[in-house]
Amino acid sequence: MRKTHSLFSLSLFLISSSLSVALDYNVITPKEFLKDGDTLSSPDQVFQLGFFSLDQEEQPQHRFLGLWYKEPFAVVWVANRNNPLYGTSGFLNLSSLGDLQLFDGEHKALWSSSSTTKASKTANNPLLKISCSGNLISSDGEEAVLWQSFDYPMNTILAGMKLGKNFKTQMEWSLSSWKTLKDPSPGDFTLSLDTRGLPQLILRKNGDSSYSYRLGSWNGLSFTGAPAMGRENSLFDYKFTSSAQEVNYSWTPRHRIVSRLVLNNTGKLHRLIQSKQNQWILANTAPEDECDYYSICGAYAVCGINSKNTPSCSCLRGFKPKSGRKWNISRGAYGCVHEIPTNCGKKDAFVKFPGMKLPDTSWSWYDAKNEMTLEDCKIKCSSNCSCTAYANTDIREGGKGCLLWFGDLVDMRDVCMFQKEDNEEISR
Structure with a gap:
């Protein structure tokens, strides 16, 4: 009887150990492991964290730990994007520091949140959860955020x-x-x-x-x-x-x-x-469209979509093509130059260009407090020979703030067909 009982117990153990029960967590603590097949869900069941494959035909064994919309399925964040797991033996652990640690079946670390941020001390009550906004958060209790996917x-x-x-x-x-x-x-x-x-x-x-x-x-x-x-x-x-x-x-x-x-x-x-x-x-x-690509018409030129829904370049008023033979739609186009060279020290005339995508602001100055008027902006630009154009930084409430350009004006397009309130640039 004792021998029969042992065989029955052994058979029962083998059967039960071959079954894998997938768990769905609301919160994970250092006591739990998220294994392949398990999920961590947001309170509203919209987002889930778990393991998945992207190529079921050629690389079905390549597994990633990621966050996705549950339905319709869409991946929004991947932990080990540079280092896929091989097989389904991977698991995620939350350490006592609040670090997320991803291991393969041989306990080799493949990714850790500590590679992006360092915890300064042991957390009292580390928790891992997903907010209803889709933010994967490691926290100390319910309040102090130790790490969050929104930062990465x-x-x-x-x-x-x-x-x-x-x-x-x-x-x-x-x-x-x-x-x-x-x-x-x-x-x-x-x-x-x-x-x-x-x-x-x-x-x-x-x-x-x-x-x-x-x-x-x-x-x-x-x-x-x-x-x-x-x-x-x-x-x-x-x-x-x-x-x-x-x-x-x-x-x-x-x-x-x-x-x-x-x-x-x-x-x-x-x-x-x-x-x-x-x-x-x-x-x-x-x-x-093609006009959106950077500086496709060159300096002091505007790209626009014509009635045939094709792009075309035109010089700003007061400018002419730099090279008539090479004036075309292409990256690195030669652009335009002044018809009459400017002479700093004499009164320059400024021309208003409404309904524009404002030029590249890499080499610009702006009023950080947003307090200057457009007239203040004009005076400031006029007093600097290197200033080529000015505009309001904020078009609301009639316009406020000051933005000055220095050097060539590049990457402009006509957008007045899209917006009721115009961006206005005023150029020499």
């Missing part, structure tokens, strides 16, 4: 996330595209906030000396080179913060809208909105 964006911006830079901590929030649709490692494109001169959003291809696309500077309502933002003002609230300590941009929906911004592997910025049919719908794309 990948290719996706969710509502409430930042793009920008904190000058005190040197924390920078930017996007980097995936290499391919099936490879989340960093790709060729980045989206960041350039803080030289008046801050502006720029999209750059790795290795290129200049920008690929410039969304422009903030004018109080939107970025001057992103007319789609003006069309979306009824759907989203945009926030731009600029101070001595930090510059950042973020957005939140005005209604019960589920949306995300994605920098894809081809260098396109997509606004996706979840439809009532529970599908991701492409709302808009940037760059929108």
Whole structure:
């Protein structure tokens, strides 16, 4: 009887050990391990953290730890984007310091949140959870944040996330595209906030000396080179913060809208909105057309879309093509020059150009307090021979603040067809 009982117990153990029970957590503590097949869910069940594969046909054993929309499925953040797991034996642990630690089946560390930030002391009550906004948070109890995924964006911006830079901590929030649709490692494109001169959003291809696309500077309502933002003002609230300590941009929906911004592997910025049919719908794309590409017409030239829906270049009033033979639509175009050379010391005439994407502000000066009038701005520009143009930094309430350009004016396009309130640049 004793022998029979032992065989029965052994058989029962073998059967039960071969079964894997997937668990769904609301909170993870250092006592739990998130293994492959388990998930951590947000309180509203919209977001989940877990293990997944992107290429079921060619690389089904390549596993990633990531955060996704549960339905419809869409990955928004990946922990080990540079170092995939092989097989399904990986697991995530939360340490007593509040660090996230990803191991493979042989307990080899593949990724840790401590590689991006250092905990200064042992947490009293470390917890790992996902907020309803999709932020993966390691905290000490319910309040003190030790680490959060919103500080380390990948290719996706969710509502409430930042793009920008904190000058005190040197924390920078930017996007980097995936290499391919099936490879989340960093790709060729980045989206960041350039803080030289008046801050502006720029999209750059790795290795290129200049920008690929410039969304422009903030004018109080939107970025001057992103007319789609003006069309979306009824759907989203945009926030731009600029101070001595930090510059950042973020957005939140005005209604019960589920949306995300994605920098894809081809260098396109997509606004996706979840439809009532529970599908991701492409709302808009940037760059929108050929005129959006950086300085496609060269200096002192404006790109516009004509009645045939094709791009064309034209010189600003008072300028002429630098080279008639080589005046065409192409990157690095020769651009335009003054018809009559300016003579500093004599009275220069300024010409107003409304409805414009403002020129590149990399080499500009601006009134940080936003207190100067346009007339103040004109006087300041007139007193400096190197100043080539001026404009308000904020177009709301009739316009306020001052922005001055020094050097050539590049990367302009006609956007008056998109916006009710004009960006106005006044050039010599």
